[in-house]
Amino acid sequence: DVSAVDSKSSHQTYTFPGLVNVAAFVPQVAVPNSKDFIDATRASVRGGFTTAVVIALGDKNGIVDHQSLEQAKTNVSGSAYCNFALCVSANANNSRSFDEELKAEARALFIPFGVDDTPIPLSSVAAHFASWPAEKPIMTNAKGSDLASLLLLASLHNRSIHVTDIQNADDVLLISLSKAKNLKVTCDVSIFSLFFTREQFPSSQSLPTAEDQKALWQKLDMIDAFSVGSLPYRLASETRNTASPASGVEEALPLLLTAVSEGRLTLDAIRVRLHDNPVQIFGLPDQAQTHVEIVIGRRAPFRKHPSCWSPLEQGFVTGSIHRVIVHDQTIFLDGSLSQTPLGRDVTAATISHAPSSTTSNLK
Amino acid sequence: DVSAVDSKSSHQTYTFPGLVNVAAFVPQVAVPNSKDFIDATRASVRGGFTTAVVIALGDKNGIVDHQSLEQAKTNVSGSAYCNFALCVSANANNSRSFDEELKAEARALFIPFGVDDTPIPLSSVAAHFASWPAEKPIMTNAKGSDLASLLLLASLHNRSIHVTDIQNADDVLLISLSKAKNLKVTCDVSIFSLFFTREQFPSSQSLPTAEDQKALWQKLDMIDAFSVGSLPYRLASETRNTASPASGVEEALPLLLTAVSEGRLTLDAIRVRLHDNPVQIFGLPDQAQTHVEIVIGRRAPFRKHPSCWSPLEQGFVTGSIHRVIVHDQTIFLDGSLSQTPLGRDVTAATISHAPSSTTSNLK
Ligand SMILES: [Zn+2]
Ligand SMILES: [Zn+2]
Ligand SMILES: [Zn+2]
Ligand SMILES: [Zn+2]
Ligand SMILES: [Zn+2]
Ligand SMILES: [Zn+2]
Numbered sequence: 154d155v156s157a158v159d160s161k162s163s164h165q166t167y168t169f170p171g172l173v174n175v176a177a178f179v180p181q182v183a184v185p186n187s188k189d190f191i192d193a194t195r196a197s198v199r200g201g202f203t204t205a206v207v208i209a210l211g212d213k214n215g216i217v218d219h220q221s222l223e224q225a226k227t228n229v230s231g232s233a234y235c236n237f238a239l240c241v242s243a244n245a246n247n248s249r250s251f252d253e254e255l256k257a258e259a260r261a262l263f264i265p266f267g268v269d270d271t272p273i274p275l276s277s278v279a280a281h282f283a284s285w286p287a288e289k290p291i292m293t294n295a296k297g298s299d300l301a302s303l304l305l306l307a308s309l310h311n312r313s314i315h316v317t318d319i320q321n322a323d324d325v326l327l328i329s330l331s332k333a334k335n336l337k338v339t340c341d342v343s344i345f346s347l348f349f350t351r352e353q354f355p356s357s358q359s360l361p362t363a364e365d366q367k368a369l370w371q372k373l374d375m376i377d378a379f380s381v382g383s384l385p386y387r388l389a390s391e392t393r394n395t396a397s398p399a400s401g402v403e404e405a406l407p408l409l410l411t412a413v414s415e416g417r418l419t420l421d422a423i424r425v426r427l428h429d430n431p432v433q434i435f436g437l438p439d440q441a442q443t444h445v446e447i448v449i450g451r452r453a454p455f456r457k458h459p460s461c462w463s464p465l466e467q468g469f470v471t472g473s474i475h476r477v478i479v480h481d482q483t484i485f486l487d488g489s490l491s492q493t494p495l496g497r498d499v500t501a502a503t504i505s506h507a508p509s510s511t512t513s514n515l516k
Numbered sequence: 517d518v519s520a521v522d523s524k525s526s527h528q529t530y531t532f533p534g535l536v537n538v539a540a541f542v543p544q545v546a547v548p549n550s551k552d553f554i555d556a557t558r559a560s561v562r563g564g565f566t567t568a569v570v571i572a573l574g575d576k577n578g579i580v581d582h583q584s585l586e587q588a589k590t591n592v593s594g595s596a597y598c599n600f601a602l603c604v605s606a607n608a609n610n611s612r613s614f615d616e617e618l619k620a621e622a623r624a625l626f627i628p629f630g631v632d633d634t635p636i637p638l639s640s641v642a643a644h645f646a647s648w649p650a651e652k653p654i655m656t657n658a659k660g661s662d663l664a665s666l667l668l669l670a671s672l673h674n675r676s677i678h679v680t681d682i683q684n685a686d687d688v689l690l691i692s693l694s695k696a697k698n699l700k701v702t703c704d705v706s707i708f709s710l711f712f713t714r715e716q717f718p719s720s721q722s723l724p725t726a727e728d729q730k731a732l733w734q735k736l737d738m739i740d741a742f743s744v745g746s747l748p749y750r751l752a753s754e755t756r757n758t759a760s761p762a763s764g765v766e767e768a769l770p771l772l773l774t775a776v777s778e779g780r781l782t783l784d785a786i787r788v789r790l791h792d793n794p795v796q797i798f799g800l801p802d803q804a805q806t807h808v809e810i811v812i813g814r815r816a817p818f819r820k821h822p823s824c825w826s827p828l829e830q831g832f833v834t835g836s837i838h839r840v841i842v843h844d845q846t847i848f849l850d851g852s853l854s855q856t857p858l859g860r861d862v863t864a865a866t867i868s869h870a871p872s873s874t875t876s877n878l879k
C-alpha cells in the first residue's frame with residue numbers, strides 16, 4: 154500500500170548474497186564476434202546478479218554442439234563482468250553428437266519448445282534423457298502438453314528437471330501435482346510475467362494474461378526461482394521497440410523490490426528465489442565475500458538502460474541496486490560499473506553450496 | 517510366407533473363448549431412436565465378438581451425462597446381440613456433474629482427444645482423474661504430447677490407464693518407457709492400423725504411415741489388446757465410402773487370422789489380445805460355455821457386409837468365423853446370425869475372471 158511506504162521517513166538497505174541470473178538470455182550467444190554475451194554480463198552486474206546461467210538458445214542461434222559452445226566462450230573470453238555457466242541446447246538430431254567432453258563442458262541441458270516450427274520429436278527428447286549425465290540438470294521452457302511430456306520423461310527416468318518461464322495456471326497445476334508426488338521438478342517464473350500482462354501490451358503473445366498472472370502470484374510458494382529469461386527481449390520485439398541483451402535485466406530487482414515495499418513479497422522470498430534455490434538447482438559454486446546491497450522504500454523514476462526500451466520507461470520504482478561487491482571488490486556502485494571484467498567461467502565448477510546466512514538487515 | 521500356406525492340403529479350426537470388441541464404436545450411440553447400437557452388436561457377433569465395450573463417443577454425439585447414458589441404453593434395450601458395457605466420456609465441463617449413480621452405471625471413463633477443435637483443458641482432465649472411482653478404468657485415445665499428459669496424470673494419481681488406437685512409434689515408445697517404470701498402462705492398436713496404411717489410402721489421415729505400421733508390428737509385445745475402434749468408420753468417410761456401425765468389425769478377425777496363416781502372428785497372441793487382456797483390463801465378467809470357432813488356412817474372398825464399404829472388398833483372406841456359441845447356444849453359424857437378441861448389459865457386472873485355459877487346437 155503506497156501511502157504506508159511514502160509516509161516512511163527514510164529508506165532501508167538490505168544485503169543479498171550474490172544473485173543468480175537464471176536462464177540469462179543472450180540473443181547472439183553463438184554468433185561469431187558478437188558482443189552480446191559481454192553486454193549480457195555487464196547488464197547482469199548492473200542488475201545485481203553476480204552469476205548468469207546462460208540459456209543455450211539465442212535468437213535464431215544457439216549452443217548445440219562443441220563448435221558453438223567454443224564460439225560462445227570465445228565471444229566472452231576475458232571480458233565477462235559476472236561469472237557465467239553455459240548450457241547446451243537439445244535439438245532433434247544432436248543427442249548422439251554430445252560426447253563426454255561436451256557434456257563435461259556444459260552446466261545443464263536445455264530442451265527448448267516453441268522455438269522452431271518443428272518441435273523436437275519425443276524420441277529425440279527421450280534419447281537426451283537417456284544420455285545426459287545424471288548429475289547435471291535438465292532445463293526446459295516447455296508449456297502445456299509439451300511440459301507434461303517432459304515431466305513424464307523426467308519421472309520415468311527418475312531425473313530432476315527445471316522448468317523455466319512458467320506462465321499459466323495449468324502449468325502451475327501440473328508442477329504442483331508433480332511436486333506433491335515427489336517428482337524432482339523445480340521451476341522459475343520470468344519476473345516480467347509477475348508485473349506485466351497481455352492486456353497491458355495487446356501486441357504481445359509472450360506475456361501472461363491478467364488471469365494467469367493472478368494464478369502465478371497465488372502459487373508463488375510453488376515457484377522456486379525468479380528469472381529474467383528471453384521474455385523481456387521478446388516483449389520488446391513484439392511491441393516494436395529496441396531489444397538488447399540488457400532487456401529486462403536491470404528491471405528485475407527494482408520490480409521485485411517495489412513489490413516488497415507494497416507488501417506483496419518479502420526480501421527473504423527474493424533471496425531464496427534469486428540465490429539459495431538457483432545455486433542449489435544448478436549446483437553453482439558459492440562466491441565468497443560477494444554481496445548485493447539494495448535500497449528499498451525510496452521512490453524514484455526507473456533509470457533505464459540507454460540501449461534498449463523498457464516497459465518501466467515512464468514508471469517509478471521503490472527499490473534500486475546500490476552496490477555490487479565481488480570478492481570484497483566493489484564492481485558496481487550507484488549506477489557506475491567497474492571497467493575491469495572480473496567474471497569467470499563457472500560452468501564446470503562443482504563446489505557445493507553451504508546454506509546462506511546473509512539475511513540480516515543493514516540500516 | 518504364402519507358398520507354405522498354399523501347400524497345406526487342409527484347413528485348421530481353432531476355438532477361442534468369447535472375444536471382446538474393445539472400444540466398439542457406435543456412430544449414433546446417444547442419438548434418440550438410432551438403430552446403430554443394435555447394428556453394432558449384430559456386427560460384433562458376426563465378427564466373433566461376444567462382448568463389446570462401447571466407447572462413449574459417437575460421431576458428433578456421445579455419452580457425457582446421465583441423460584445420454586440412459587438414451588444409449590434405451591436404444592439397445594432388449595435388442596442387443598452381444599453383451600455390452602458402456603463408458604462415459606469426459607469433457608471440459610462434466611467432471612462435477614458425474615454423480616455416484618452415473619459412476620456406478622459406467623464401466624470406464626473415456627477421455628477423448630482430437631475430437632473437438634478445443635481439447636479438454638488439463639485442469640478438467642486432472643479433475644476427472646481426481647474424482648473417477650479408483651477401481652474403474654480410465655481410457656483415452658490421446659496421442660503425442662496429449663498422451664504424455666495423460667500418462668503423467670495417471671502416474672501422479674497412481675491410476676491405471678488404457679490407451680486405445682495407438683498408432684505411431686513415438687507413442688509406442690512412451691508407453692514402453694511407462695511400462696518399464698511400472699506405470700499401470702495398457703494399450704490397444706486398431707486392427708486396421710496393422711493392415712492398411714496412409715500410403716495405400718492417400719486421402720486418409722486416420723491410418724498410420726507404412727513406417728509407423730512397421731513400428732507397431734515390431735512392438736507387438738508391448739500392445740495388450742487389438743481393437744476395431746472408430747478407425748474403419750473414419751477411413752470409410754475419408755475415402756468417401758459408406759460407413760456404418762459395422763465398419764471394420766467383420767474384417768477384424770479374418771485380417772488377424774490371415775496374418776497367422778502368413779506366420780506373422782500366433783493364435784495365442786490373438787486370444788491374449790482379444791480375450792484375456794481385455795477381460796482383465798475392463799474387469800469384464802467371464803462368459804461360461806461361450807466360444808468362437810474359426811477356420812484358418814482356407815483362402816477365400818472376404819465376405820463383405822452388404823451395408824458398408826470394406827477395404828477388403830476385392831481382397832482374399834485365409835481365415836473366417838465358423839460359429840459363435842454363447843451359453844451353449846449357437847448364435848452365429850457360417851454367415852447366419854440368430855434372430856434372437858441374447859446380449860446383456862454387463863456394464864455394472866464385476867465378476868472376476870479366472871485365467872483362461874481354452875487354448876487347445878481343435879482339428
Ligand atoms: Zn571444448
Ligand atoms: Zn551463496
Ligand atoms: Zn545497462
Ligand atoms: Zn553504500
Ligand atoms: Zn441411470
Ligand atoms: Zn474368458
Ligand SMILES: [Zn+2]
Nearest residue numbers: 559562762821
Ligand atoms: Zn454384417
Ligand SMILES: [Zn+2]
Nearest residue numbers: 529809838839
Ligand atoms: Zn462346425
